[in-house]
Each structure stands twice: as structure tokens, then as C-alpha cells.
Amino acid sequence: MTQITPQPGILDIALYEGGQSRIEGVSDILKLSSNENPFGPSPDVRAAIAGAIADVHRYPNTDHAPLRETIGAVHGLDPARIICGVGSDEVLQFLAQAYAGPGDEVLHTEHGFAMYPILAHAVGATPVEVPERERVTDVDALLAACTERTKLVFIANPNNPTGTMIGAQEVERLAAGLPEGALLVLDGAYAEFVDGFDGGAGLVDRRDNVFMTRTFSKLYGLGGLRIGWGYGPKAIIDVLMRIRQPFNLSQVQMEAAIAAMRDRDHAARCVAENARLRVWLRRELAGLGIPSDPSFGNFLLARFADRTEAEAADDHLKSRGVIVRRVGGYGLPHCLRITVGDEAGCARVADGLRSFREGRT
């Protein structure tokens, strides 16, 4: 018998768990477990998808030029240095595949996004978890963890699931302090929610060891369509282009993304509502004795006394049809990550947690 053996690292991967979306026996579900936009995408997206459907017998264009040009125009970036992927997850995967392998180290923060260690293992590299300081990325700790084997440093800014972020100077200090040959990846999945923040694009322009990833899954409400993008030095884009499948994005995806990004009014309204309701919900939780860090994303990380209390709160919310995210897998067993929903959704979370505190059902 021959043994069919996967590449080193693959069997070390703990499967990614997506946010739960169903509760047995409950029909009025409020899903706040995946940081989705409660308002959905721009209404223009529907027409764009309908238009693109007429051509599904055709292969999509391979260079994504209209999408890259739209992104470039909205963000003031050079379209030639943009690469698009099946979610930003795929762009992160390109980076791991291109720049890390057996013997290399991939740094990520203590409560960083779960895909970073998964992607490191997938290419046979060694993921290195670096401590944070009170749920905030610690640049000194990251720099101290670097070795000559460090190839990639992944940080999400703002970070998921903590919602915290570090300032431009700190990010720049990190980039400047990395060893030769290490690439800093700034994951900007939540960058759109931070007023005036470029996600690190300016730093990408100033340095040759910084790359930024972004997504249409959060602010643009297109998580179900899977579209993301990356912006980096031309030399790195050229490398990633070699491993990108020519037809990774369908025409439907591209047309939807273009329509979503062009509707600046919808995007601005969603950002404003998220900011308003996030502040409101954070205050309500604080009033119930449930603290959370100021969040820069579209979610809050609610802290409880311990794992038992967090799980009891989660069970209570579920009994009322409200699904939030347990984050024990992120080293935060005493916390629940709660997506900021619409006004009614936020009120339902606050009511649910109030009745939990008061011992009511």
C-alpha cells in the first residue's frame, strides 16, 4: 500500500470556522457573527449582476482592468499596482504562496485574523504568534520576534476580532524595523470604517516592503460574492500575477464590485450609520457592565468576567435568535464579537444582554 501524504504543514491546519448562521428551531434570526454590512450592498449592484448574467457563457476578462481602474480612481492609486482576488483571503494566499515556505516564519499577532496561521501552514512555513499589549498590536514585540527567517508579517489594522488599531507612525516604525527580505502585509479589511484612513496605501508608496489588502466583503456588503484586492510595489504585484489564475474572478463578481464601489453615497451612509450605532451599542453594553475597547471596525469585542459568563451570554442571545461570535479560538474565551447591525439589530442585542444581566429569559 502506498501512502498518499500531503505536503508538510497541511495536517497542522485547524479548519477555519465561519460565523454561525442558523439556530435549530428559531426562525427570526439576527446574524451578527461575520461582520457583514446590515444594509447590504448598493442597490446598483443588483442591476450590475443582472447585466453580467447575460454573458455567463463567456469567459471573464483576465486583467480585471475596469475593476482595477475603478479602485484606482476611488482611492487615488495606480491601477497597475492593484491585484484582485477571490476575497482578500485569496490575495493573502498569493502572498504566502509566493514568499513563504518550509523553514520560513510568518508573524501574526496574538489575536490576529485566523487565516494567517492557516496560510502559513498551507505553504509549509512556521506561523509565529506574537503577543499583543492589552488587545493592541505591539510593534516592539513584533520587531523582537523577527529573525532572518521572517518572510511575512501580517497585521490587520483595524484588527479583527479586537477592533483596535495602531497609528500610522507605529506602522511605519514596524515597516522600517523589519529585517531585509521580510514583507509587511497590512490587512485593511476594515479600513473603510476609519474616517480618512488610507489603509496604509501611502506607506506602500513610500517603501518597497509593504503590501496592503482590502475587501468588498465588509463595507461594500458583498461577502457572498468573494472579491478582494491588494496594492503593493510593482515588483511584488508582478510576482503575484504569475500565480493568480487567469479567470479567478467572474464577470458577475467584477461588475458587482464596480457598481458597489461607484456608489459613494451608499458607502458613506453605511460608514456613518456604523459609526453612530457602534458608539450607541458600546455605551449600552458599558451601562450593563460589559466593557469593550473603542472599536475602529464594524463590530465590538464585548468582554465578560470569564469564559463561563461569555458562553452563558452567547447562549442567552441565541435563545432569542441573536447570533454573535465566540472568539475562544482567537485566545479570547471571555469575549464575544458582535457585529454592529442596523438600529433594530443593535437594540435587539442591547435588550438581549439586558435581560441576560437581569436573569430574565
Ligand code: PMP
Ligand atoms: N482579513 C480580516 C481581518 C478579516 O476579518 C477578513 C474577513 N473575516 C478577511 C481578511 C477576509 O475577507 P474576504 O476574504 O472576505 O475579503
